[in-house]
Amino acid sequence: MNPGYVYILTNPSMPGLVKVGRTSRDVDLRAEELWRHTGVPTPFDVYAKEKTCDCIQLEAFIHGDLRKHRLSKSREFFRIEPEEAQNKLRFWVEYQASDAVGEFLDQNFSVGIMPLPCRHSVPGEAIDRIADDRGAD
Secondary structure, three states: OEOEEEEEEEOOOOOOEEEEEEEOOOHHHHHHHHHHHHOOOOOOEEEEEEEEOEHHHHHHHHHHHOHHHEOOOOOOEEEOOHHHHHHHHHHHHHHHHHHHHHHHHHHHHOOOOOOOOOOOOOOHHHHHHHHHHHOOO
16 A cells, blocks of 8 residues: 545636646645745645555556646646646545445455456546446546
């Protein structure tokens, strides 16, 4: 497991964009580092953050879901409203939690519950199918 946070940052110098990333440290410190070391003219604001037992997996889920909004494959910036990004992040937090519960039950109670797929990298079409099955946009 990789405990940490997945965060959504906004910046008044970049209207219409959000940065979605992960860190195992304090999110506010990470936002300050990004501002100080990237040459962005104004500080980032932490719009949302979610603590998770596996920030690498959660980041992969949300990045996959937001891939159509991504500006560049080498950057974590997305052209999407912060509220919509936050709703999608909450969906994947719930998905990840249900996966962890199913895995725990299978390992400890042998009740035959089928856990949801648990991978660090999920193909985009699988993310689309999961989101469609669960009623996400």
